[in-house]
Amino acid sequence: MAAKTRRYSARDVTVLVAGLGVAIVVNVGLVWGPTLASVGLSATDWNGIGPIEWIGARNYEDLAGTYPPFWSAVRNNVLWLGFLGLVATPFGLFCAVLLDRRLRMSRVYQSALYMPVVLSLAVVGFIAQLVFSSDYGVLNAVSGLHVDWLGDRAVNIWVVMVAAGWRHVGYVMIIYLAGLKAVDPALKEAAAIDGANERQAFFRVVFPTLRPVNVIVLVITVIEALRAFDIVYAINKGRNGLELLSVLVTENIVGEASRIGFGSAIAVILLVISLGFIVTYLSQLFRGEEER
Amino acid sequence: MTAVPAARMRPLRVLLHVFLALVALGWLLPLALAVYASLRPYDETARLGYFSLPEELTLGYYGEAWSQAELPRYYLNTLIIVIPALVVTLLMASFTAFAIARLRIPGRRTLLIVFTAGNLLPPQVLITPLYTLYTMVPLPAWLSDSQSLYDSYLGLILVHVAFQFGFCVFVMANFMRTIPEEINEAALVDGASVWKRYWRLTMPLCRPVLAALATLQFTWMYNDFLWALVLMSSGDKLPVTSALNNLRGQFFTDYNLLAAGSVLVALPTLIVFQLLHKHFVAGLTLGATKG
Numbered sequence: 092m093a094a095k096t097r098r099y100s101a102r103d104v105t106v107l108v109a110g111l112g113v114a115i116v117v118n119v120g121l122v123w124g125p126t127l128a129s130v131g132l133s134a135t136d137w138n139g140i141g142p143i144e145w146i147g148a149r150n151y152e153d154l155a156g157t158y159p160p161f162w163s164a165v166r167n168n169v170l171w172l173g174f175l176g177l178v179a180t181p182f183g184l185f186c187a188v189l190l191d192r193r194l195r196m197s198r199v200y201q202s203a204l205y206m207p208v209v210l211s212l213a214v215v216g217f218i219a220q221l222v223f224s225s226d227y228g229v230l231n232a233v234s235g236l237h238v239d240w241l242g243d244r245a246v247n248i249w250v251v252m253v254a255a256g257w258r259h260v261g262y263v264m265i266i267y268l269a270g271l272k273a274v275d276p277a278l279k280e281a282a283a284i285d286g287a288n289e290r291q292a293f294f295r296v297v298f299p300t301l302r303p304v305n306v307i308v309l310v311i312t313v314i315e316a317l318r319a320f321d322i323v324y325a326i327n328k329g330r331n332g333l334e335l336l337s338v339l340v341t342e343n344i345v346g347e348a349s350r351i352g353f354g355s356a357i358a359v360i361l362l363v364i365s366l367g368f369i370v371t372y373l374s375q376l377f378r379g380e381e382e383r
Numbered sequence: 384m385t386a387v388p389a390a391r392m393r394p395l396r397v398l399l400h401v402f403l404a405l406v407a408l409g410w411l412l413p414l415a416l417a418v419y420a421s422l423r424p425y426d427e428t429a430r431l432g433y434f435s436l437p438e439e440l441t442l443g444y445y446g447e448a449w450s451q452a453e454l455p456r457y458y459l460n461t462l463i464i465v466i467p468a469l470v471v472t473l474l475m476a477s478f479t480a481f482a483i484a485r486l487r488i489p490g491r492r493t494l495l496i497v498f499t500a501g502n503l504l505p506p507q508v509l510i511t512p513l514y515t516l517y518t519m520v521p522l523p524a525w526l527s528d529s530q531s532l533y534d535s536y537l538g539l540i541l542v543h544v545a546f547q548f549g550f551c552v553f554v555m556a557n558f559m560r561t562i563p564e565e566i567n568e569a570a571l572v573d574g575a576s577v578w579k580r581y582w583r584l585t586m587p588l589c590r591p592v593l594a595a596l597a598t599l600q601f602t603w604m605y606n607d608f609l610w611a612l613v614l615m616s617s618g619d620k621l622p623v624t625s626a627l628n629n630l631r632g633q634f635f636t637d638y639n640l641l642a643a644g645s646v647l648v649a650l651p652t653l654i655v656f657q658l659l660h661k662h663f664v665a666g667l668t669l670g671a672t673k674g
Contacts, residue, residue: 103577107488110478114548115494117475121513121545122501128512139515186406189399196400202660203407206414208651209663211606211624214645218413221420221433223644229416232434233515257410269668310503321608325627334570340507344514345613355511360509369503373496 126362133355140349150356161357164334167248171335172316179256180312183263188293190264191271201268204241205261212258216325219254244332251333255322259315263308270304271297303375310372317365336361389427421445421643428639444643448630452644456619457626458651463536464622465604468543472600473593476542476551481581483552483568484559495556502549510613513542517614534616542614543604551596554669558592559585591662592669598659599666602652623648 099107133150137143154161186204190197207215221242222229231237240250274297282292320337323329329338336357343354422431422440448454479498483491517533527535562585570580586593611625618629630636630644656663 099473099577106576107482107486110475111482111488111494113497114475114479114552117541117545118498118501118548121542122504122509122549123497125509125512125516126504129508132512137482186403187578189403192399194396194399194403196403197570200403200407204411205664206410206653206656209602209606209656210414210649211608211652213606213608213624213627214417214649217627217641218417219646221416221638222413224638227433227638229432229434232432232589257413261410265664265667267662314503314505318507320507324608324612337505337507340510341609341613344511351511351515358508361505365503365505365508369500372503373500376499377492 100282122193129355129358129362130351133359135352135355137351138349139344139351146352150353153353154356154360160334160339163332164336164339167334168316168336171252171319172313174249174252175259175312175316176309179259180263180308182256183260184267184308186264187267187271190268192364201352207258208261208265210258212255212321212375213325215254215258216322219251219322219326223250241326242331247326247332251323251326255315255319259312262311264312266308267301267304270301273299277372306372306375310368313368314365317361387514390503415643417642420639421646423639425639427638444640445647446643448640448647451640452626452629454623454626454644454647456624457621460536460620461605461622461624465601466537468540468547468604469597469600471540472544472547472551473596476548476596476599477586477589477593478581479548479557480552480555480559481585484556485562485580485585486577495552498549499553500549502546502553506546506609510609514613528617533614534621538614539610539622542610543607546610547600547603554596554666555589555592558589558669564589584673591665595662595666595669598655598662601655602663605652 101126115120132143136146136150190201194200211263220228220241222374225231225237225239228240230240238246241247278296279292282296285289286294318337319335320329320341323333323335323338324341327333327343329335340354340357340361343350343357417435419437420428421444422442423437424439424441426441427438428435478495481489483495514533517538518531520532522529522535522537524530526537529535532538533543566588567580568582570584575584603638605622606624607622608624611622615621615625627641627644627648630641
């Protein structure tokens with residue numbers, strides 16, 4: 092930045108204050124304000140209408156102790172994260188590495204892979220029904236099995252994760268592909284001259300340079316896993332084996348129950364987990380900017 | 384790769400193509416299945432299953448989905464919500480990004496961090512108080528039938544703006560930093576106002592990033608499901624993604640009809656994606672590779 096600073100005219104100041112003011116008011120009023128309010132409400136038993144009564148940590152105790160869906164939701168969220176992080180993300184990276192070779196038809200393969208990224212998860216949820224439904228689904232018809240893929244509590248979460256992974260792979264693939272294109276080709280050549288085979292060259296030379304991309308993909312993966320909602324909601328409203336923290340929050344406010352305090356407590360748990368990752372990500376992102 | 388002789392490369396290349404073609408096919412298959420199901424009558428698939436050869440193909444379900452689910456009205460709802468939300472988000476975010484990236488205002492780093500972090504929060508974290516707030520904010524009847532922000536187009540527009548704003552600021556601020564400072568200096572010498580430097584000097588240079596963000600944001604806002612579910616109640620104002628539920632019967636659901644509806648709902652984003660392919664990918668990676 093140039094050191095030359097001009098004094099702003101009165102009109103400039105007005106424009107700045109108005110422009111930034113609106114942005115800050117909207118952001119605080121509709122994003123950060125409600126987030127903080129969630130924290131406050133989580134210590135109350137408010138039902139949205141009556142008086143607000145302070146009950147301390149009781150919502151959290153109830154959550155952990157007497158609310159059965161909570162632990163299945165935690166388990167499902169962890170599974171979801173594990174599946175995206177350990178299966179879908181590496182597969183996306185693998186596809187990106189393969190597609191980085193200037194193949195003929197590369198564009199076609201790429202398009203196919205990230206086509207699901209533009210689909211609404213509500214539509215993805217419906218397509219999952221066509222494939223996995225027990226009586227008319229294609230999977231049972233082809234395999235001759237009679238599994239109730241979406242209804243059976245033991246398997247349905249896996250099926251839904253595959254559907255979510257279908258979308259996630261393409262997303263990760265594009266981001267890695269862009270990252271790989273930015274890697275200096277001289278690096279790879281140097282590694283090849285030094286006698287590294289392709290796998291060694293990738294893991295020892297190329298992959299370490301992808302560190303910023305890796306952090307971004309990690310955050311996207313975590314955030315997607317915590318945000319997961321639409322797809323299970325489209326299938327069975329997130330019940331019977333498909334519980335997720337995000338669904339429980341929604342259930343507790345839009346249902347007849349309207350347990351605002353209780354729903355907020357679940358939201359706060361989501362908040363704490365996501366903030367951990369958001370802070371890590373942002374500190375990585377802004378670390379190099381101190382001197383700017 | 385160039386170091387490997389061509390002869391050794393060939394069988395590997397074939398294998399690579401076979402693998403990628405299979406993956407691509409596997410990725411397209413579910414979508415193809417939905418299209419296929421939408422073209423066949425229900426009693427035929429009920430008899431033979433979805434995995435069977437067609438005896439009869441029909442476009443009838445598209446007409447039915449179009450009229451029975453009142454899709455035109457829901458497309459219109461989506462446009463009423465998405466277009467203003469998109470324009471306001473981009474205007475607000477570009478000005479904020481301009482102030483953060485090009486002017487020396489105090490606390491700009493903090494602002495950028497707060498805005499970016501806001502976009503990364505899961506929506507459910509703020510949805511409960513937001514829902515309550517929406518029911519309490521009064522609106523005049525001409526703006527909202529419910530006379531509150533809850534269940535109004537304006538409410539959904541606002542929430543999209545507030546939530547997507549952080550991402551756009553982040554991407555645009557990164558982009559604006561790459562614009563050479565000399566342009567600004569020349570304008571300063573001429574005594575250009577802040578507004579002029581933003582609107583006349585910086586914005587025209589931001590066309591590529593604006594196009595990328597517009598494409599991406601359109602897809603995201605169009606595909607939204609959660610905000611509408613929680614912040615709306617009357618069926619006739621819902622965006623098109625939520626309207627799919629209208630095709631589900633209470634006791635019996637015709638999946639072929641639902642398939643046609645799904646294809647119609649997916650169509651706009653697929654078209655945008657095909658036409659603005661380059662911008663779409665640029666948008667996804669702009670936010671991601673500038674780390």
